[in-house]
Amino acid sequence: MTSYSKPTSLAKLNDAVLGCFSAFPPSEFIDHLVRYLGTWSGSDKLFAIVEYALKLLVPLLNKRAQLQKNAGLRKVATSSTAVRFSNLASTISDSRTLWRFWGLLSIIRWMVSLERSPQPTRNLLNIERLQGWSMLGYYPLEHLSYLVSHDVVPSRSTIDLSPFLAKKRSLQLNSGTLGVWSVRCWAFYVALQFAHLREDRMLLQAKYRTLRKVGLKSADKQEMQKRWNAYWSDLVINLANFPLAIHWSTGSKLLKHDAIVSILNLIVAVVSFRSGWQATALPSSTPAQPADELVEPVSAENTTAYDV
Template identity: 80%
Template sequence: MSYSKPTTLAKLNDTVLGCFSAFPPSEFIDHLVRYLSTYGGSDKLFAILEYTLKLLIPLLNKRAELQKRAGLRQVGTSITAARFSKLASSISDSRTLWRFWGLFTIIRWMTSLEHNPQPTRNLLNIERLQGWSMLGYYPLEHLSYLLSHDVLPSKSTLNLSPFLAKKQALQLNAGTLSVWSVRCWAFYVALQFAHLREDRKLLQAKYRSLRKIELKPAEKEELKKRWDAYWSDLVVNLANFPLALHWSTGNKLIKHSVTVDLLNLIAALVSFRSGWKATALPSPLPASASVHPAEEVVEPVVSENASAYNI
């Protein structure tokens, strides 16, 4: 006679509480956690979610309008679209708040520029100018954000000189500060085209020098990564440039918000892809590739507050 082994409390615990033992370790999950643990990775993921929601909102409202005309519903607006709008707005606000530490990254980057040799003098000067443009962008955006949320008063009275009896009134406008912050970022984006031109020259020179010899597989892979990073960076900047011009002119260049959201989504997707490949094992993207050192903090959405403040 055979007896079944009695179920013990330990086995029950292993079955219920230890059910994840049935799943093997996943390199994809490891990679995802590794990438999303960085500021750039989490921000790019939220950017994709934000602009995907913004693109879905008009589609849902249009569907609701057609259903009302067909007599399938009483109202011509979508409740889901309204909820998506609230979530996208919350994500946008949170991403702006998270950028408050971006200024420290720029300072670290500019310090590194002066203490490490650069490939060419032109690249050094381009990145110096880009760094100074971001030193203008971040404080203006931070101040605009605090004013728009009533953390700081928009008007204050200052005694600018102890010898003057009359005090001077200082009035700040969140929308104006936001536009000027975007203009600083637009200057960065314009300079990035010059940066990419220098990157292309270096890559072409590298290719010509290596074409005469038989490349090892590792060298071929490195060169391929550099070109891939270059083209990704170019696509992101091409998406950023019309956005920078649009926000810098007070939202007067691009007529349809769908176009703005689509450009932002393209830039976010390509940036996410670049960051994903850069954090892949066994080796990250080479430091000499064309991905810009400040890419983590320079985003296609850094200037979205220009529209949020109704400029």
């Protein structure tokens, strides 16, 4: 008995301390979180939410510090917490730009698959073709702007054109100009997205009418709800992106307050995160509602299938 008492006690101690996670049951929420944040899009959207939430908090914290100073409650009118939040938001913004360096590969893959997959309409095919080409302009220009701003690529270089012009020419790259032109390419994408959403709406309405004629089934109802939910989410995202695209493509002259920019970006991030979260959810075994309760959304005010 004596020879087994010490190892047994030590094993129990190990189980109690090192194996304490045995007390926690498996969590579908954590599984879903890992599944979604394990994607580039999921982690980017989460960091975007954090970034723009911090950018909204910074002026509020500084305003509170100013009021406290006026009331004699503190010596300085700036918040040290606001400075740290601002530094973190800037770091996240810089990191998200760097992570987008792989975005061009996704666009190329998308454009290749686009030509090999049948599209519902010719208009939709041409819209997506133009959107693909606009992003082929956006990504390289943004990458080059980022590299120039971080002095990885020199802003000024000399090109030897002596075989053609018998002289050397100086090439100057401005990160700000490159950034504006990259956003203009993205603004073209955003404008085209409205035409894309119009085509999507027409297809959804036609699909709904067809299903109504043959009789809606439970599976059809669930599928239509998902499609309308995705449509309304995309519409909200594009409505928020449109003023941002105009603002940045005109040299940040449209929106006068940084808070408005942060709010619009936060809306985009939250709705995008929600859409991605729903897309990565495992199939639910919850019984669906009767198919005859499906209501076709016919206007932006009818948002029964979508909740921000």
